[in-house]
Amino acid sequence: DETGHDVEYTAHQIHLSSDSWHTLDGHAADAELMILHKPKDQSDMIKGGVILSVMFEHDDSADSPLFEHLGMPKDGPEMEAHSSWPLPHYVDLAQELKAAVSGATYHYEGSVPVPPCTENIKYLVLGKATGRSGSGSF
Incomplete structure (x- = not known):
């Protein structure tokens, strides 16, 4: 935090966008x-x-089961825009994204991408894209 103390965070929501909002x-x-x-x-x-x-x-050629762990079929139908669903089970995001977090990270302060869109959020954008196999769309 701004006083130098460690802060523990918990994952609160997951949003998936196709194409990406950010660029590399x-x-x-x-x-x-x-x-x-x-x-x-x-x-x-x-x-x-x-x-x-x-x-x-x-x-x-990628082997990333993250999307299946999030309840999305590997070769299944496209998801509807603005759809939501509960996770089928616990997902270890640290393990699933281990390769992606090994590279550069960009950071800035911005706004929440959903209402109320307040401008006090810290973004960490991983600078290395990871692969997703399968014929299904994002």
């Missing part, structure tokens, strides 16, 4: 997964929230 080297990725975190001692992420953005590119 001026290029939009096929999809962007935004993991919204709130401080563990807060009821929501409006005060002190952090968003971790992970870019995904379609890659038939």
Whole structure:
């Protein structure tokens, strides 16, 4: 935090966008997964929230089961816009995104991507896109 104390965060929501909202080297990725975190001692992420953005590119040689773990079929139908669903089980995001977090990270302060769109969120955008295999769309 701003006083130098450690803050523990919990993942609060996950948003998936196709194409990505952010760009890497001026290029939009096929999809962007935004993991919204709130401080563990807060009821929501409006005060002190952090968003971790992970870019995904379609890659038939990739072995990333993250989307299946999130309840999305590997070769299934496209998801409807603005759809939501509960996770089928616990997902270890640290393990699932281990390769992606090993590279550069960009950060800035911005607004929450959903209402109330307050401008007090810290963004961490991973600078390395990860692959997603399968013929299904993002």
